[in-house]
Structure formats: structure tokens, C-alpha cells
Amino acid sequence: MKTRAAVHVQHGQPLAVEEVELADPGPEEVLVKLFASGICHSQLHQLHNPAQATPALLGHEATGVVLAKGREVDHVHEGDHVIVTWVPRDSTEEARPRPTVYRFRGEEQRASGIYTWAEHVLAHEQLVLPLDPDVPVDVTAIIGCAVVTGVGAVLGTAKVQPGQTVAVFGVGGVGINVLAGAKIAQAGRIIAVDLEPSKLDYAREFGATDCIDARDGDPVEAIQELTGGGVDFAFDAIGHEVTMQQIVAATKPGVLGVRRGGTAVLIGIPQGPVTFNARLFTPERSFIGSLGGSSHPIEDYPQYVQWFKEGALPLDKMVTKTYEGLDSINEGVAALERGEIRGRSIMVYDRP
Numbered sequence: 059m060k061t062r063a064a065v066h067v068q069h070g071q072p073l074a075v076e077e078v079e080l081a082d083p084g085p086e087e088v089l090v091k092l093f094a095s096g097i098c099h100s101q102l103h104q105l106h107n108p109a110q111a112t113p114a115l116l117g118h119e120a121t122g123v124v125l126a127k128g129r130e131v132d133h134v135h136e137g138d139h140v141i142v143t144w145v146p147r148d149s150t151e152e153a154r155p156r157p158t159v160y161r162f163r164g165e166e167q168r169a170s171g172i173y174t175w176a177e178h179v180l181a182h183e184q185l186v187l188p189l190d191p192d193v194p195v196d197v198t199a200i201i202g203c204a205v206v207t208g209v210g211a212v213l214g215t216a217k218v219q220p221g222q223t224v225a226v227f228g229v230g231g232v233g234i235n236v237l238a239g240a241k242i243a244q245a246g247r248i249i250a251v252d253l254e255p256s257k258l259d260y261a262r263e264f265g266a267t268d269c270i271d272a273r274d275g276d277p278v279e280a281i282q283e284l285t286g287g288g289v290d291f292a293f294d295a296i297g298h299e300v301t302m303q304q305i306v307a308a309t310k311p312g313v314l315g316v317r318r319g320g321t322a323v324l325i326g327i328p329q330g331p332v333t334f335n336a337r338l339f340t341p342e343r344s345f346i347g348s349l350g351g352s353s354h355p356i357e358d359y360p361q362y363v364q365w366f367k368e369g370a371l372p373l374d375k376m377v378t379k380t381y382e383g384l385d386s387i388n389e390g391v392a393a394l395e396r397g398e399i400r401g402r403s404i405m406v407y408d409r410p
């Protein structure tokens with residue numbers, strides 16, 4: 059079938075919203091008509107990377123409805139509302155998502171992962187999960203990346219326990235989900251750090267108990283003062299060389315023979331090598347990475363939807379900007395680049 063997609067044709071050029079042609083679903087594939095998609099910082103990294111292969115289809119969190127499926131797909135059916143995500147739902151070593159194929163300007167191309175900046179997607183079945191038909195299909199589009207990455211980092215990767223202390227560096231779309239996850243985990247103190255005062259005010263809506271404006275001085279010292287030495291877990295939702303050091307220094311040092319130090323959790327994706335002061339690790343601090351919140355979407359996504367219904371995961375407050383239609387993509391990308399988006403922005407293509 060023919061659809062429209064925002065194609066990254068050439069580095070440094072705006073995305074081209076053009077016709078692409080999708081094949082009928084193979085045995086393990088699902089054809090989804092998309093309702094809405096999020097606009098995530100990862101795509102900015104792809105757009106800014108001169109080594110990114112082109113043409114490329116981008117976007118990796120969405121909702122939609124199943125139009126057709128391959129014969130081996132039995133967890134979703136025609137007419138089902140679904141979440142489309144980059145995190146495999148139940149992957150094993152043998153059943154990794156495989157690329158799907160599309161035609162663009164007359165040539166066959168392989169979509170290396172998922173794509174959601176398109177009106178339809180041909181997706182591998184691992185990247186499509188059922189969505190409760192009773193929930194809105196717009197704000198739930200951010201479950202497939204922002205929510206799973208942020209909430210998952212707290213509950214799946216770090217496994218924060220009630221009463222433990224948490225700091226989050228960078229309270230954008232993922233950072234506010236770290237805050238919400240820390241609140242769900244009943245963390246004792248939840249500290250938000252950012253350079254943007256309006257983001258810090260907004261962070262309080264998701265459970266931040268303390269906010270630190272990193273322009274006002276050293277945020278590590280401020281955290282040490284607030285917590286009497288450092289937090290149990292410090293999350294970096296940015297992945298910058300400076301914040302990667304700060305999350306280590308902001309965790310509490312261990313006490314030899316009594317307890318280990320705190321844990322720094324890297325969520326944001328560094329865009330190059332980083333030089334570290336390794337002395338920071340000496341007092342038994344740990345540094346771990348989190349990708350896709352260490353999640354198991356088959357169980358976690360229904361839980362996120364349930365928390366959304368109960369108000370614990372206020373997706374409607376997290377989505378602060380809604381664009382109508384795929385043609386707004388370049389406007390949406392530019393606004394995110396300019397730092398104008400608090401929380402997450404989405405594009406809505408259609409509503410059920």
C-alpha cells in the first residue's frame with residue numbers, strides 16, 4: 059500500500075514528507091495505521107549525525123490500529139488499538155525484530171528499526187503491543203519511548219525501593235518520567251536538576267520534592283547538602299560529559315564494611331567518548347546503563363496504562379504540545395531543537 063512518511067533524505071536537510079510504498083505484511087509483520095507519534099531527542103541525534111544512513115524513516119513511539127497481520131502473529135488482530143515501540147515486547151535471542159522493507163522514490167529500502175513519523179507502518183510483531191481500547195490514543199503515544207525509558211529506568215533498571223533518595227539530571231520528556239517512576243516507587247526524596255527554571259516548576263507536577271537550578275551553582279554540592287552526603291540513585295537523562303560525572307559525584311559514598319555507595323544510572327545516550335575522573339568510583343559507587351528501562355513491555359505496558367488511568371502516570375500533563383498532521387514534523391523538530399518543548403510533543407495523524 060502507499061502511505062506518506064517523513065523521510066530523512068539527506069543530512070542537514072529538512073525531512074521530506076513524501077509517498078512511500080509498503081509491502082503486504084510478511085509472516086511476522088503487522089501493518090498499522092498510526093494515530094499519533096511522539097517526537098523524541100533520539101531522532102534529533104539521528105538527524106544531526108552525518109554518518110546516519112539515508113534515506114531513513116524515523117520516530118519510535120506511537121499508537122495506531124492494526125489493518126493487517128502476518129500468519130504467525132497472534133497477539134494482536136485487525137481492528138485492535140496498539141502501541142508501537144522500539145523496545146521488543148518479548149524478544150529472545152532467536153526472535154529479534156527484523157527490518158521491514160519499503161519503497162521510496164522507486165527504490166527498495168530497509169527500515170533498520172521501527173518508524174512512526176509516517177501515516178502507516180509495517181512493523182515487526184515484536185514492536186507492536188495491544189492497547190486498551192478505552193484509553194485516548196494521543197497521549198498514550200509516548201509510552202513506547204519516553205515512559206518506558208524513564209519509568210523503566212527507575213523500576214526496571216535501578217529497582218528503587220521505598221524511602222530511597224533519587225536525583226534526576228535533565229527533566230525533559232524522559233526526565234519527568236523518571237520523576238513519576240520515583241514517585242510510584244515511593245522514593246523518599248526526589249530531586250530535579252535542570253538549567254531551565256520553567257522545566258523545574260513543571261517537574262514538581264510529577265513528584266519532584268526539591269528542584270535545583272544548575273545555573274545557580276554546583277548541583278552536586280546542592281544535592282549533598284539536601285541529602286546529607288548524596289543520593290542512593292542519580293539518573294542522567296541527558297548523556298552529556300558534564301552530567302555523566304555529576305551523577306556519580308551526586309551519589310552517596312559507601313561506608314567500608316557497612317554498605318556500598320550509591321548508583322549512577324545513565325539513560326541519555328552519549329554522542330562520543332567521555333573522559334572520567336575515575337576516583338569518583340573509589341568509595342564503592344556504581345555506574346550502570348539503562349536502555350529501554352530494562353523493560354519487558356508485554357507486562358510493563360499494561361501496567362503503565364493502568365497507572366495512567368489511576369492518575370499515577372499523568373501522560374496528559376506530560377504531553378504539552380500537539381501538532382496536527384505529519385506535515386508539521388519539521389516545525390516540531392525545530393521547536394524541540396530550540397528547547398521550547400516542556401515534557402513531550404506529539405503529532406496526531408488521525409483519531410479513531
Ligand SMILES: [Zn+2]
Nearest residue numbers: 098100203204
Ligand atoms: Zn525516544
